Every structure is written in structure tokens, then in C-alpha cells.
Amino acid sequence: MTLAEACRILDISPKADMEQIKKQYRKLMLQFHPDVSGSSEVGYEYSVQEINLAYAVLKKGFAELESISFSEKEMSFQDNLLHWNAPTNSHAWKERDILHYAEDCEGNILGNFTIARGKYLWTAEEDFSLFLLSLYRCSQEVLDEIDASLQREEPPSLRQRIQPQLTYLLAQQFMDGTALLKELSKKVSHKKEEGGVYYLPAMLEITRSFANLKNGESLFPSRLKGHRLYLKNCAGQELGYLSFPDDRFYYIVIPLFEQRKVLVKIKAVQKPVTSGKRKTSRYQRLHLWLRFSGKAEKQLPESLNLQIRQLLEIYRQ
Known part of the structure; x- marks a missing residue:
């Protein structure tokens, strides 16, 4: 998503400052977020997910983002992920999600959502607690794939010991310690x-x-x-x-x-x-x-x- 698209989704001027962006974001969330208004985004051409994504782009001030075209229908988020502005480790075992907090109109955290996916190294621009969560989910995906391939009805008890070790190893792949x-x-x-x-x-x-x-x-x-x-x-x-x-x-x-x-x-x-x-x-x-x-x-x-x-x-x- 470009900065211009983010401004269009939030219906603000490209010259708006952060306070104006935050005010408009909260106004839209108050009107259209189902947890607040009880509605389902009726009366606005963009979804709450798109509003959150646009706010994330403007809030972080990303300068190098790949263009994303949104369909007029409901957005399939996994098909429209951002290019995250961070180095990558092409040798990493598996891709991971880049997560961002979703906020309500008062700035309270409602949860998190994925804005990008890839073999991105952690940088200070990424919230560290969400980085750890992305590693946990990544390790979970790896072990779930093994369980599915072996047709296990339930994960073995060994998983409680293996997953923390796997998460730690993945962390090293996604962090340039030096x-x-x-x-x-x-x-x-x-x-x-x-x-x-x-x-x-x-x-x-x-x-x-x-x-x-x-x-x-x-x-x-x-x-x-x-x-x-x-x-x-x-x-x-x-x-x-x-x-x-x-x-x-x-x-x-x-x-x-x-x-x-x-x-x-x-x-x-x-x-x-x-x-x-x-x-x-x-x-x-x-x-x-x-x-x-x-x-x-x-x-x-x-x-x-x-x-x-x-x-x-x-x-x-």
C-alpha cells in the first residue's frame, strides 16, 4: 500500500500531520468498527481491516512499500500483504508474519493482524513482543505441518519441549545479533x-x-x-x-x-x-x-x- 492509498482510505490530505491522522482514524473506527458501532462497515467503501492497515502505514511512515491494489469486494488479506522494509535472511527455515496492533477509536489495543509475510530480520521498527509472537506462530506452523503429515490425531507431549527450542532457533535466524x-x-x-x-x-x-x-x-x-x-x-x-x-x-x-x-x-x-x-x-x-x-x-x-x-x-x- 502506498502512502497516497493510505491517505485515500482514511480520507485525509497527504499533508495531514500525525494528530490529524490519529483523529480521523479514531473517527472512522468509532463509526464503522463492529465492536464499537455494532454495524458492519455499512456506509463506507473500505473495510475496518483496510482502515487499520492504512493507519499502520501512515503511523510508521514507511517510505518503501510495494503497491497493493484493493478489490471492490471484501479484501482477501493474505493475498494483499505489504512488502516490509527490512533485510531478509533467504536461508531461514520458514517465512514468518509481520504483525501490527489493531486499535479501537480510543487507542486501546483490540488485537493484532498480519501486514506482511516473509523471511524478514527483526528491526527496531517492529514491536518486539509481536516479533516473539510471530516466532511462536511460525514454530507452531512447522510442527502442525509435521503432525498433519504423520496423521496424528493429537500433538505428542514432546511438543511442549520441542516448540520452545524451535522458537529460540528461529529467533536466531531472524535476528542479526552482531x-x-x-x-x-x-x-x-x-x-x-x-x-x-x-x-x-x-x-x-x-x-x-x-x-x-x-x-x-x-x-x-x-x-x-x-x-x-x-x-x-x-x-x-x-x-x-x-x-x-x-x-x-x-x-x-x-x-x-x-x-x-x-x-x-x-x-x-x-x-x-x-x-x-x-x-x-x-x-x-x-x-x-x-x-x-x-x-x-x-x-x-x-x-x-x-x-x-x-x-x-x-x-x-
Whole structure:
């Protein structure tokens, strides 16, 4: 859908500002959304789905979208998807949906809908919670196809263990950890011989009661297990595992450790983690510095199809 088409659907001027766009969108939703008006879009030539899509285009300000022609009849949405403005990984196991929130006339979220489908990498323009939902649905599609091919009446109990692992592997295919670390963290060193050092806040999720860290105390990687990086102190005592206040970094940083692409420096921060107005002893604030090892900084996202294939073979048994 072009910006001009979006303006036509919302019946606004191409020169309208965001406040005018939002006001017109809410006006149309108040008039024609069946959950609000009780009607079924009677009296307007475009569907609620088209109105939502037009609002999404204008709200995000997409500059490079493929043209979509809408039929005068009810739109078949799966046949009229957008071209999402993001890099792709042609080696990804399967295409995924790009989701967008649908809102009512008051701006309340009604649900979500698909605006594009493809092997698109995640970028900051895509809501991260919807990205995770798209990965879950993608893994669900893969396993449903296997169940159907094997004519299973019900999914096996093994699915509860396989699907989270599959979702995690798919996340790595759709996230360029190297590029995202550079984009979302703070670069604190520009020395060529170091390849750049990147800083981000982190947390220690404490699993041992004797964890009593001093400000500036160093921590070290202990082991990787279950997609968690466990940390130890200088005495070799394992205290807990690495966590992040920003969930996005879990899917960026942990795979970089698993692929042995980064070196790390970790120091404790004395300031406690708070939950509301109360202190919590479960988490310890950390300073985390990362540096790419060797030529890892220039490597492309790793193809994980072999691991996915092996995982699915287990599910087929």
C-alpha cells in the first residue's frame, strides 16, 4: 500500500500531520468498527481491516512499500500483504508474519493482524513482543505441518519441549545479533585493535543465597546451559545466570556467547534492583562490556537449519 492509498482510505490530505491522522482514524473506527458501532462497515467503501492497515502505514511512515491494489469486494488479506522494509535472511527455515496492533477509536489495543509475510530480520521498527509472537506462530506452523503429515490425531507431549527450542532457533535466524548489538548498545571504545567495545546494563539472576557482591567486583562466565550463561565469582562459586532488563538483549547476547563470537567483562553494581518501591534480592545489577573476537564482528547471521532439522527429526519419531 502506498502512502497516497493510505491517505485515500482514511480520507485525509497527504499533508495531514500525525494528530490529524490519529483523529480521523479514531473517527472512522468509532463509526464503522463492529465492536464499537455494532454495524458492519455499512456506509463506507473500505473495510475496518483496510482502515487499520492504512493507519499502520501512515503511523510508521514507511517510505518503501510495494503497491497493493484493493478489490471492490471484501479484501482477501493474505493475498494483499505489504512488502516490509527490512533485510531478509533467504536461508531461514520458514517465512514468518509481520504483525501490527489493531486499535479501537480510543487507542486501546483490540488485537493484532498480519501486514506482511516473509523471511524478514527483526528491526527496531517492529514491536518486539509481536516479533516473539510471530516466532511462536511460525514454530507452531512447522510442527502442525509435521503432525498433519504423520496423521496424528493429537500433538505428542514432546511438543511442549520441542516448540520452545524451535522458537529460540528461529529467533536466531531472524535476528542479526552482531548488527543489533552495535545498534542497541553503547560503543565505549573505538580502537581498531580491539574491534570496538560495547556496553549494556545487565543483571545477575541470583540462584545461590551466599551471593553478596561488592561494588565493582568482577564476575566470570561459568557455563552455558539451557540458553543461560551462568556466572561465577573469583573464588569459583557459581552465583546465578546473566539476565537483562531489556528482553531484546537475551535474544541478541546469549546466541553470541553460544556461537563464541564475543569476549566479555562483567562487574557488579552495588545499587540494588527494585520492584516498585521495594528492593529485591533476586537480582544484582551488572555492568557488561562485550568485544567481538577475531573476525566474528564481520560474520553474517549463522545458518541454523541443520540444528532445526535435527530437532524436527526428534519430533517426528
